[in-house]
Amino acid sequence: MPKLRNFRIKIETGDPGTQGPVKFSINSHTLPLENVKGSPAAGQTLEGGFEVNSFAHSLTLVGPEEGRWNIKKMTVDYENEGAPPYLVAFGEVTLDETTEVNIWRDPPLPVYDV
Amino acid sequence: MRTLISILSANRSKSATSAEINKSGDGARTKSPAAEKSPPVAAPPTDPVPAKPLRRTVVQAPVLSADSGPNAPGADGILIKAQPAANKEQCVFMVNRSLFPGHSWWFPNFESAEGSALAEALFSVDGVESVLVHDSTVTVTRVDKSATDWLPLAQEVGAAIRGVLSSGAPVIAEKVVRGMPSEQSIREDIQRVIDTEVNPGVAGHGGRISLIGVKGNAVTIQMGGGCQGCSAADITLKMGIHNSFRKAVPMVGAIYDETDHAAGLNPYFSRG
Numbered sequence: 001m002p003k004l005r006n007f008r009i010k011i012e013t014g015d016p017g018t019q020g021p022v023k024f025s026i027n028s029h030t031l032p033l034e035n036v037k038g039s040p041a042a043g044q045t046l047e048g049g050f051e052v053n054s055f056a057h058s059l060t061l062v063g064p065e066e067g068r069w070n071i072k073k074m075t076v077d078y079e080n081e082g083a084p085p086y087l088v089a090f091g092e093v094t095l096d097e098t099t100e101v102n103i104w105r106d107p108p109l110p111v112y113d114v
Numbered sequence: 115m116r117t118l119i120s121i122l123s124a125n126r127s128k129s130a131t132s133a134e135i136n137k138s139g140d141g142a143r144t145k146s147p148a149a150e151k152s153p154p155v156a157a158p159p160t161d162p163v164p165a166k167p168l169r170r171t172v173v174q175a176p177v178l179s180a181d182s183g184p185n186a187p188g189a190d191g192i193l194i195k196a197q198p199a200a201n202k203e204q205c206v207f208m209v210n211r212s213l214f215p216g217h218s219w220w221f222p223n224f225e226s227a228e229g230s231a232l233a234e235a236l237f238s239v240d241g242v243e244s245v246l247v248h249d250s251t252v253t254v255t256r257v258d259k260s261a262t263d264w265l266p267l268a269q270e271v272g273a274a275i276r277g278v279l280s281s282g283a284p285v286i287a288e289k290v291v292r293g294m295p296s297e298q299s300i301r302e303d304i305q306r307v308i309d310t311e312v313n314p315g316v317a318g319h320g321g322r323i324s325l326i327g328v329k330g331n332a333v334t335i336q337m338g339g340g341c342q343g344c345s346a347a348d349i350t351l352k353m354g355i356h357n358s359f360r361k362a363v364p365m366v367g368a369i370y371d372e373t374d375h376a377a378g379l380n381p382y383f384s385r386g
Contacts (some may be wrong), residue, residue, distance in 0.1 A: 061173055075176065091176035100170045106175065112196045112265055114207070114272025 002080035008049035014070035017042035059104035063095030196268035218248035218367025262300030
């Protein structure tokens with residue numbers, strides 16, 4: 001498991017949107033995103049991130065405290081220690097007060113042409 | 115930008131010095147000793163507050179992979195990409211053509227490869243322990259588990275795959291293809307093994323194994339209860355479940371595990 005230096009997430013909200021602050025959970029610790037730009041309102045785009053510097057056993061985006069939040073697309077940039085940065089794009093998901101969505105993916109494995 | 119450790123440390127010290135509000139796990143709040151000394155105030159009528167869930171369910175969003183596939187299926191030449199597994203014991207070779215459409219076959223040793231040109235060629239490569247052919251992929255397990263660099267062996271395996279495909283020899287022996295049982299038959303046999311052998315064995319650890327599906331002769335299972343998130347699950351799966359399945363149902367090909375080891379209501383790795 002690599003050590004996650006930081007991640008940055010871009011969230012494209014569908015309908016319905018939600019109100020901030022947008023929170024994530026790492027290893028079951030829930031925190032607000034930092035350096036946030038934009039909004040999670042319907043049709044808007046929000047960007048934020050966090051400097052983790054720890055091992056990510058789990059990393060999730062937490063649903064709103066009330067109501068539903070439709071996310072059309074998310075892209076997450078990960079920067080791990082000792083490895084090149086990588087990006088993962090996630091498709092549509094709808095969150096509510098009972099759910100959180102997994103946004104952690106291990107770094108891609110190397111591939112050789114043989 | 116603050117780091118995770120600094121924020122968690124700050125949160126800990128804040129909760130240690132502030133006795134004003136003690137938020138319990140169910141969202142109830144209690145007053146501090148200082149607040150209790152204040153003159154009594156008529157309590158406002160309390161609205162029933164819906165109980166918040168103690169634990170959220172982790173859902174999965176589909177991954178929109180930009181990588182649409184290792185090889186172009188329509189390419190004239192034989193293209194092979196090798197991807198070593200994270201544990202370095204196995205390497206998956208992805209070929210831009212079908213090798214065994216809709217089915218899979220596991221070759222545990224050279225003797226089992228008789229009549230199957232691809233497996234015969236691969237066992238001729240020094241260092242190959244077992245071979246799994248599934249659709250357009252070949253998974254090779256190597257003998258030397260301590261080696262970490264797959265590239266030299268992968269190049270030899272790639273050359274062997276290319277040689278067999280160029281020759282036009284039958285990839286899988288005719289006797290294997292003819293003897294393939296139905297999905298229903300495999301499903302029933304595997305479920306019986308799970309019910310009578312596997313689950314009674316893992317029940318002592320609070321675990322259970324579920325059959326998710328059978329496609330062709332490939333089996334997908336999921337671990338639950340104490341097996342989920344257990345650091346020994348990989349060993350449990352490989353050593354125990356695979357052996358039980360293959361012994362009782364020899365025509366089983368690939369065996370996949372769809373367990374999300376960080377989710378669930380009672381995983382070994384608790385989310386707190």
